[in-house]
Amino acid sequence: MEFSFTNDIDGNMVKSMLGRHGISKRLLAKVKFDGGRISVNGIERNAIYRLRKDDVVTLTVPDEPNNEKLLPEEVPLNILFEDEHYLVVEKPAGKPSITGSLHPVGAMSNAIKGYITQKNYPNQTVHIITRLDRDTSGLMFFAKHRYAHALMVQHRYRDTLEKRYFALVSSEGLPDKGKMDWPIGRRDDSIIQRQVRFDGQAKSALTTFEVADRKNGLALVDVTLHTGRTHQIRVHFSHLGYPLIGDDLYGGNHELIKRQALHCHHLQFLHPFTEQMVQVELELPDDIKNLLSV
Incomplete structure (x- = not known):
């Protein structure tokens, strides 16, 4: 994936400017060693290159590989929101959010892995932003790549969640x-x-x-x-x-x-890439709804 940013401080180093946009040192290392690229105005540069004001920095982030330890499962998913960066789905009661050493399958992480495998998305790593207890039902929030995940844990966006x-x-x-x-x-x-x-x-x-x-x-x-x-x-x-x-x-x-x-039943967040507020709603499941029926 490619992300472009315009520099606003003359003499700023590439890594400093990218850091202000949520690009961590760890992600820069992935770019450097795993086949990514940094370019300034279309010319390849490194992380310590000094920028001029209004230079355009383009970061090419390498695709995330398959995690072979997480087993994919093809199960039906109720998808409430999806774009190229984020995914919000329904988790039913009785299903754990993540796998454990004694339970390598049957979790939402397996289901999401199965979904992204089936879709053949370029990034094959599951990034969980919010999780739920096994017996709690409702909305779960996933990122579809590491940069999207990193942005949602920054105060500017995390505080809107x-x-x-x-x-x-x-x-x-x-x-x-x-x-x-x-x-x-x-x-x-x-x-x-x-x-x-x-x-x-x-x-x-x-x-x-x-x-x-x-x-x-x-x-x-x-x-x-x-x-x-x-x-x-x-x-x-x-x-x-x-x-x-x-x-x-x-x-x-x-x-x-x-x-x-x-x-x-409700998930709301400021989308880091569109700067639009996203709101997702999910109705009550039958087992709770039935207890309120007359």
């Missing part, structure tokens, strides 16, 4: 809206569970919510994550005294549903 979830909790006594600003850390007796704790082992965590519907003694809450701690929504609602329906890890049970009733 908004994820909202629908969750089901008991309706009794729950306020119409709320803010949960409680730090979260790992439980001392578990490698999986997290808890609200107020010591040096915890990190700040902020969750806000607003009730979208109340039916059958249940409240459908629209939840916004302002930080990204592990199990954040589940831990915060449990600490509030309203564990998610179906979340037996944090105080719920499986009487109504066999998994935590949590679904990522």
Whole structure:
């Protein structure tokens, strides 16, 4: 892939100018050693070449090779957004985001690998930007090349990333809206569970919510994550005294549903290449929707 940039500082080195555009030293090394190219006004140059104002730098990034350790699986995908840089798809409940040593197949990463293999895209590496717990359903966000991924972790674009979830909790006594600003850390007796704790082992965590519907003694809450701690929504609602329906890890049970009733329904981000705001919505899955039917 090729990306072009116009220099605005006289005497600037190529690597410094590219760094301001999110091109990391690691990516420049890939360009240098893996068959890429840097050109200035159409003439090949190196990373320490001194630029004049208005010089046009073109970076040719080598294609990313196939990762043979990640096995492709051809499974149907519900694609909600796709362009040459990004991909947003639906993850069903029960499917992990990534593979593990004991489970080399069956994850969303396998499904995306199968998709890009089938499409024969030039970049064959899977880049996950946002992931979900195995039993959480909803929107997952992928980058289709390393530069697109690198840009989305920079503050300018990362800070525009908004994820909202629908969750089901008991309706009794729950306020119409709320803010949960409680730090979260790992439980001392578990490698999986997290808890609200107020010591040096915890990190700040902020969750806000607003009730979208109340039916059958249940409240459908629209939840916004302002930080990204592990199990954040589940831990915060449990600490509030309203564990998610179906979340037996944090105080719920499986009487109504066999998994935590949590679904990522909204994803929003400022697109680094178009500078346009992208918004993607996904309706509730049937297992949660059925609990709200009259």
